[in-house]
Amino acid sequence: MAHAIKYHPGMALLEQFAEGCLNADVALAVAAHIDLCPHCQQLQRDITTDLAGRLMQQRLKPDNTNWDAMLSNIMSQQEPAARTEVIEVPAQQVQVAGREFTLPRALQRLASKHGKWLQLGGIATAKIPAGSDYHISLLYISKDTEVPQHTHLGLEMTLVLAGKIADENGEYCAGDLLINSPDDTHTPRTLPDEDCLCLSVLSAPLQFKKGLTRLLNPLQQFFY
Ligand SMILES: [Zn+2]
Structure with a gap:
């Protein structure tokens, strides 16, 4: 591609995206940007790896939080799971x-x-x-x-x-x-x-x- 992407979501938005706490429609725009942007794809991999590492550590501490569920949620964002719902052929x-x-x-x-x-x-x-x-x-x-x-x-x-x-x-x-x-x-x-x-x-x-x-x-x- 002849040009470089200059305007990115920024770290705060990428982190919130990884944590799954963005509004669904803002998350959609961020996800679509990531699809188009190798730079943010790399950042996203780093953020999710880091987040998964921190959750692994937290999991070892006894409390009531369902760390396993959070962890699997985050890991599933890295590798989109196969959908079990009705398969739709998306418009490319x-x-x-x-x-x-x-x-x-x-x-x-x-x-x-x-x-x-x-x-x-x-x-x-x-x-x-x-x-x-x-x-x-x-x-x-x-x-x-x-x-x-x-x-x-x-x-x-x-x-x-x-x-x-x-x-x-x-x-x-x-x-x-x-x-x-x-x-x-x-x-x-x-x-x-x-x-x-x-x-x-x-x-x-x-x-x-x-x-x-x-x-x-x-x-x-x-x-x-
Ligand atoms: Zn970007």
């Missing part, structure tokens, strides 16, 4: 705007259940069933298209799955994970010659800054 690809994109492994099962693509100008979005009260969707942005400037009422995570997107703070390529908090305002846009597919995780609707609020209300609903 997603089609939108006449384009076909390959999805990271972690996304394939849920993304195969995505809702109808809704289109607004050069932007298309399709909901993915969420594992919490968050909102997750696939977001396709045609080349040379701007998402109106907005701020965040909650957490916004955007994982670039293909192509490139830029905002006031930088340029993001496939695998880059952008995390925006309620204080961040930005105007994401695609480049003149490249479209983009993202995974979007929102804990609350976006708040659009420019133009008439009434005019932008449908936009808010479109993205959430």
